[in-house]
Amino acid sequence: MKRAGLFRALFWKSERMANQSGQPSFQARQDQRIEELEFVVTHLQKTVEDLNTALLLQQRKIDILCRQLEQAKSDVRSMLGSDTSPRSLADEKPPHY
Numbered sequence: 001m002k003r004a005g006l007f008r009a010l011f012w013k014s015e016r017m018a019n020q021s022g023q024p025s026f027q028a029r030q031d032q033r034i035e036e037l038e039f040v041v042t043h044l045q046k047t048v049e050d051l052n053t054a055l056l057l058q059q060r061k062i063d064i065l066c067r068q069l070e071q072a073k074s075d076v077r078s079m080l081g082s083d084t085s086p087r088s089l090a091d092e093k094p095p096h097y
Helices: 002-020 028-081
Strands: none
Touching: none
């Protein structure tokens, strides 16, 4: 109990001294710091929203590209025909024949 009272007395004494010396009071410094923190939080919230939007757009593009890739694979398979077994190079004629 005595420590808390001592702390409070020292705190209020330093508060009065700060006010007399022309320095901003403790409450004014705290208010300013809170405003700065609120500004930072607001900025971070906007940044998170922007990043979320960018992430959603990128995911949509990735989904489209994956579908296009699967379609291209399907088209290549259909062009090769149903015989997709590997061929021996010995069985093929060279291009100059």
